[in-house]
Amino acid sequence: MLEPMILPLAASLPLAAAIALAAGSPLAPLPLGALPADLLPLVRELQRHGFEVKLAVPPVRGVYGLYQARERRIWVAPITFELGIARQTFLHEATHAVQSCPNGVVAALGWQLPMAPVVRQQIGGILTTSYLGNKATEQEAFVLQGQPDAVPRLLAALGKRCPLPGPLSR
Numbered sequence: 001m002l003e004p005m006i007l008p009l010a011a012s013l014p015l016a017a018a019i020a021l022a023a024g025s026p027l028a029p030l031p032l033g034a035l036p037a038d039l040l041p042l043v044r045e046l047q048r049h050g051f052e053v054k055l056a057v058p059p060v061r062g063v064y065g066l067y068q069a070r071e072r073r074i075w076v077a078p079i080t081f082e083l084g085i086a087r088q089t090f091l092h093e094a095t096h097a098v099q100s101c102p103n104g105v106v107a108a109l110g111w112q113l114p115m116a117p118v119v120r121q122q123i124g125g126i127l128t129t130s131y132l133g134n135k136a137t138e139q140e141a142f143v144l145q146g147q148p149d150a151v152p153r154l155l156a157a158l159g160k161r162c163p164l165p166g167p168l169s170r
């Protein structure tokens, strides 16, 4: 049923994009192992704490990543791998996952993170033009996604804030 829609689209794309589309690369879900290796311990800890990580097209149009608090699900769009922003996107959404502990409401962690003035300016611009969400939680996620120690920071916060789902969980 999808074929008649996909074929005309592929025919109108440049050759490289058409080949990528034929191989399924920009839209097809990816295995979690496609993430940079140093992020995988964080992926495993998120899973152990009851979060789901999907490298697939998010259910919201036009976003690179998404965190769904109710489903405890992190989405990273496969296109971010081609754009070279998969790492930042995953760390951004992982930050929102940790922010949602312990009660499922995404709230700022209160981290004091170093932020260069130019980054502060850029984030301010992004937040005023494109984001309707909580400014403090977005700012934390944007700053953290670029920190060299983002993984240990998130692992520590995850262990401290997010309860492990147990056999007696209600």
Ligand SMILES: [Zn+2]
Residues within 6 Å of the ligand: 092, 096, 137, 138, 141
């Ligand atoms: Zn965000």
